[in-house]
Amino acid sequence: MFRVTRRYRFAASHRLHSALLSEDQNREAYGKCNNPFGHGHDYVLDVSARGPADAAGRAVDRAALDGLVERQVIRVFDHRNLNVEVEGFTRAVPTSENLAVEICRRLKAGWGEVFPGEWPKLDGVRIAETPRNIFEVGANEIE
Numbered sequence: 001m002f003r004v005t006r007r008y009r010f011a012a013s014h015r016l017h018s019a020l021l022s023e024d025q026n027r028e029a030y031g032k033c034n035n036p037f038g039h040g041h042d043y044v045l046d047v048s049a050r051g052p053a054d055a056a057g058r059a060v061d062r063a064a065l066d067g068l069v070e071r072q073v074i075r076v077f078d079h080r081n082l083n084v085e086v087e088g089f090t091r092a093v094p095t096s097e098n099l100a101v102e103i104c105r106r107l108k109a110g111w112g113e114v115f116p117g118e119w120p121k122l123d124g125v126r127i128a129e130t131p132r133n134i135f136e137v138g139a140n141e142i143e
Contacts, residue, residue: 002059003123005048008069010078013040014094017083038081043099045073046126047107051119060120068114072106096129100137103127108139 015038016030026034033039047069051059080086082094088102104125111122124138 001050001052003048003050004060004062004065004120005046005126006062006065006069008045008047008074009042010045010074011040011042012077012080012082013038014082014089015039016093016095018093038083041129043077044128045069045103048123048125049115049120050123051121054119061115064114068107068110072110073103076106077103096127096133096135097137100125100127100135101142104137104139104142108142 015035016033017026018029021029047065049060049065053059076086077099082089082099084090086094086102088105089098092098092102104122107122107125122139124136124141126134126136128134
């Protein structure tokens with residue numbers, strides 16, 4: 001069994017602000033990330049899949065995975081204001097934790113069409129917001 005991880009990049013902006021909190025609570029919870037004008041990141045996304053090697057010696061068709069990520073993630077998130085331009089964040093705070101969950105959900109939704117067999121399986125996603133802030137979620141942890 002192999003785990004194959006592909007790396008992708010996209011840029012997006014966001015403001016961390018919850019309608020459920022007061023202005024003071026938002027500033028306390030999110031600090032400088034609560035800036036009313038938002039801020040941006042150059043995200044690094046790792047998508048991992050697992051499976052046995054096929055007859056060609058490959059565990060994952062990398063071109064098929066690239067196409068799925070392009071359609072489900074890059075086109076949706078790249079150079080967007082997450083708070084206003086991405087459906088999943090009109091209600092949820094676009095923290096990197098929530099971003100990882102949303103990306104994983106989107107990949108799971110399109111996975112069976114691209115990979116209709118038993119293998120490969122989506123293993124999870126890892127997103128680096130900065131070199132020090134990295135977030136991971138396993139595909140089995142997402143509904």
